[in-house]
Each structure stands twice: as structure tokens, then as C-alpha cells.
Amino acid sequence: MFLKFYNLREQPFGTTPNPRFLYPSVVHREALASLICGIESNLGFAALVAEPGMGKTTLLFHVLTRLKNSARTAFLFETQCSSQSLLRYLLAELCVPTTDPDPVVLHEKFKQVLCEESRMGRRVVVIIDEAQNLDAKVLETVRLLSDFETPEAKLLHIILVGQPQFAKQLGCPKMSQLLQRIPMMNFLRPLEPREVTEYVDHRLRVAGYSGPQLFTTSALERIVELSNGVPRKINRICFNALSLGCALATKQIERSQIDEVGTDLDLGLLLNNVKASHPVSVGAAVSIPDVPPKAGETPTAGIGQVGNVTRTPETIGRVVATTEDARRIQRCMFP
Structure with a gap:
């Protein structure tokens, strides 16, 4: 393991969406501010759209961290389900026991939770990930959930999170009622070249690194080229580069090592090389x-x-x- 070799306290380029490692790029700061503002303003709905690997989940976990003392929250990952199953998942995430599958009973239990939290001055925030997988009927159920309200405020705030095809779904005529209820639509884009360098340095510092520049300028430029500014790709490249650097006992990662890692991660190229070299x-x-x-x-x-x-x-x-x-x-x- 390279942690000891590079004097790191923890894994800087892991695959888990740890909110402590969130890099505050311009677009991530804007999305975070928009989501928090929507919740505090009781707007009821918000949406976050991005390609895979852009840091959506890390950003959302950061939102949940910000809300832990002021809201009751639920994060739903399972979206290939029926309306009834969605309600049961939602109640389970809110730690509400239920064995009755009757939709009327499920709705009533959910309403009770909303009213209890409202009396205590707390919000209920539900994040639904991979929203592009939701069936049209389930999306209609989600829309109807937003009807829980008082004359003063919405009792529920829903953040719909999905890939670009979700934005296309919302643009369909049959989704017009749902789209009209979403006042804030946020999009994440890849990091700029300068931000890639800052992203790598940020994650290293959070992980405890305090030494000289670990990746050479040329190596960082190559990371920009290979990753196209996608955080998940940056993490994969840097993880493998540090593993290789540790194996070679090099204290600084050079461009040549990034090139080798790039080849390692191109499985199609490797298989072609195997085919060319051997029968x-x-x-x-x-x-x-x-x-x-x-x-x-x-x-x-x-x-x-x-x-x-x-x-x-x-x-x-x-x-x-x-x-x-x-x-x-x-x-x-x-x-």
C-alpha cells in the first residue's frame, strides 16, 4: 500500500463519495449554493444533472452533512421500482417501520412524519438518485408527494438527481407538470485544466500529504488530457499512478508513469497488444x-x-x- 510510502493518512483517491474530499470547483460551488438555497426557501423541488463520474454523489453527501442538524433526510438509490415500492423505501430510509403494503396507509404514515417534523421546526429532504431510471408512473407519484404542504410552506423538499437523459425526459410533453414544479435545474460540467491540478492537490492535502509537489507539472498536464476533467477518471489515474510510483520507489510521479497508467487503464488496447504478441x-x-x-x-x-x-x-x-x-x-x- 502506498499510504505509508507517501506519508498519507488515508486514501486520497478512493471510490467512496466522502464529502470531506469535495473539491469546491466553480460549478460545484454554484450547484451546492443553489440546492441549499432551494431547501431553505421551501421551493419543494430541485434537480441536479450530470454525466457519470462528475461528483454528484459526493456533492449530495455534502448537502446531507450540512442538513444533519436541521432536517430529516432520506437518500434513495433504488429507482427501478414501482410507486408502492418507492414509498416503502422512502419510509424505511426515514426509519419508519411499516408492514402494510396498502398505498393509502403508506401515504398516511409519510404524512404523519412530515407533520411531526414540521411541528418541531425541521424540514424533510429526500434525494432520489439515478432519477433517469424512474418509470413515468413513479415520477407522477413523486410529483404528487410535493402536494404535502401548509399555507405557509412545503412540508417536503425533493432533489431529483440523474444523468443527461433525465433532463430529456423532463422535456417530454407528458412531464410538463413535473417540470413546472422544478424551479432550479443544476448541471455539473467537467473540471477545467487549472481545476484538475487544484483537485489533485486538494485531495492529497485532505488525505494528510504535506510534502513537496507529488505530481510533476508535466504529469498533471497528462492527467488533464487522459481524464477530460472527469473527477472519477482523475481518481482512477492518480490511484494507479501512486501504486506504480510506490512499486518503483519513486517519490515524485512523472509524466511517463501517467502514460503507463493510461495504457494500463485502456483494456481494449491491452487486449489488442496481447493478440498481436501471442497466438x-x-x-x-x-x-x-x-x-x-x-x-x-x-x-x-x-x-x-x-x-x-x-x-x-x-x-x-x-x-x-x-x-x-x-x-x-x-x-x-x-x-
């Missing part, structure tokens, strides 16, 4: 020349082939680690 076929599976099996194992011809061999780093390593490119495949699949 193997690349199709539904990668066929590798025969490798003597261990005692008790069933011989296998390639990655992903069904058999009695368990798909583990060890068994894949024995099958494919016949060339440098194949070793890179193994490192990419099991970082």
Missing part, C-alpha cells in the same frame, strides 16, 4: 496458451470462461501473466 484470440473471452493447472483444478482456456476454476487474482494471474501486457491487465482488474 491468442480476442472475442467473448481471451484465449491463452495452455497453462498447467494446479492439482484439483479444471484446466481453463481463458479469462471469464465458465469452469470449476474460481475467478480470483491468483488464478487469473496464472492464466494471463505470460506477457507484460497481461500483467497490466491483472493489475488493472485487481488494483
Whole structure:
């Protein structure tokens, strides 16, 4: 592990959406301010739209952190469901026990929660992720939930979060009633080149790094090129670069190491290289020349082939680690 080698307190480029690592880019600050303003103004609805990997979930977890003392919150990830299931998921997230599947009962329980929180001066905020997967009937249920209100304020604030196709769905005529209720539509874009450099430095500092510049300027420029400013891609590149740097015992990450990582992460290129270097076929599976099996194992011809061999780093390593490119495949699949 490279944490000790680079004097890091924790993983700076992990895959979990830790709100402490949120980098305040211009577009993320604007979206955060808009979402908080919408909640505090009791607008009822807001939407956040972005391509995968832009940091939506990290931003939303930051919103939840900001609200922990002033609101009761629910974060729904399961969106491929019926209206009834959505209500049950929602009540479960709000820690409301329910065994009755009757929609009327579910609505009444939810209304009770809203009224109780309102009497205590607290808001109820529901975040629905992957909203592009919601069926039209479920979206109509979501719209109707926003009808819970008093003469003074909305009792419920809903943040719909989705990929660009969700914005297209909202533009359909049959979604006009829902769209009219969303006063704020926020979009996240990729980071600018300058922001990529600041993003990398920010995450390193949060993780406890206090040494000299860890990535050379040239390496950072290459990260910009390979990632296109997408935070998730930046994290993958930097994680693998630090792993490689630790293996090579280099205290500073150079451009050449970023180039190698870029090749490692391009699985299609690696498979083509394997095909060109060895008499193997690349199709539904990668066929590798025969490798003597261990005692008790069933011989296998390639990655992903069904058999009695368990798909583990060890068994894949024995099958494919016949060339440098194949070793890179193994490192990419099991970082």
C-alpha cells in the first residue's frame, strides 16, 4: 500500500463519495449554493444533472452533512421500482417501520412524519438518485408527494438527481407538470485544466500529504488530457499512478508513469497488444496458451470462461501473466 510510502493518512483517491474530499470547483460551488438555497426557501423541488463520474454523489453527501442538524433526510438509490415500492423505501430510509403494503396507509404514515417534523421546526429532504431510471408512473407519484404542504410552506423538499437523459425526459410533453414544479435545474460540467491540478492537490492535502509537489507539472498536464476533467477518471489515474510510483520507489510521479497508467487503464488496447504478441484470440473471452493447472483444478482456456476454476487474482494471474501486457491487465482488474 502506498499510504505509508507517501506519508498519507488515508486514501486520497478512493471510490467512496466522502464529502470531506469535495473539491469546491466553480460549478460545484454554484450547484451546492443553489440546492441549499432551494431547501431553505421551501421551493419543494430541485434537480441536479450530470454525466457519470462528475461528483454528484459526493456533492449530495455534502448537502446531507450540512442538513444533519436541521432536517430529516432520506437518500434513495433504488429507482427501478414501482410507486408502492418507492414509498416503502422512502419510509424505511426515514426509519419508519411499516408492514402494510396498502398505498393509502403508506401515504398516511409519510404524512404523519412530515407533520411531526414540521411541528418541531425541521424540514424533510429526500434525494432520489439515478432519477433517469424512474418509470413515468413513479415520477407522477413523486410529483404528487410535493402536494404535502401548509399555507405557509412545503412540508417536503425533493432533489431529483440523474444523468443527461433525465433532463430529456423532463422535456417530454407528458412531464410538463413535473417540470413546472422544478424551479432550479443544476448541471455539473467537467473540471477545467487549472481545476484538475487544484483537485489533485486538494485531495492529497485532505488525505494528510504535506510534502513537496507529488505530481510533476508535466504529469498533471497528462492527467488533464487522459481524464477530460472527469473527477472519477482523475481518481482512477492518480490511484494507479501512486501504486506504480510506490512499486518503483519513486517519490515524485512523472509524466511517463501517467502514460503507463493510461495504457494500463485502456483494456481494449491491452487486449489488442496481447493478440498481436501471442497466438491468442480476442472475442467473448481471451484465449491463452495452455497453462498447467494446479492439482484439483479444471484446466481453463481463458479469462471469464465458465469452469470449476474460481475467478480470483491468483488464478487469473496464472492464466494471463505470460506477457507484460497481461500483467497490466491483472493489475488493472485487481488494483
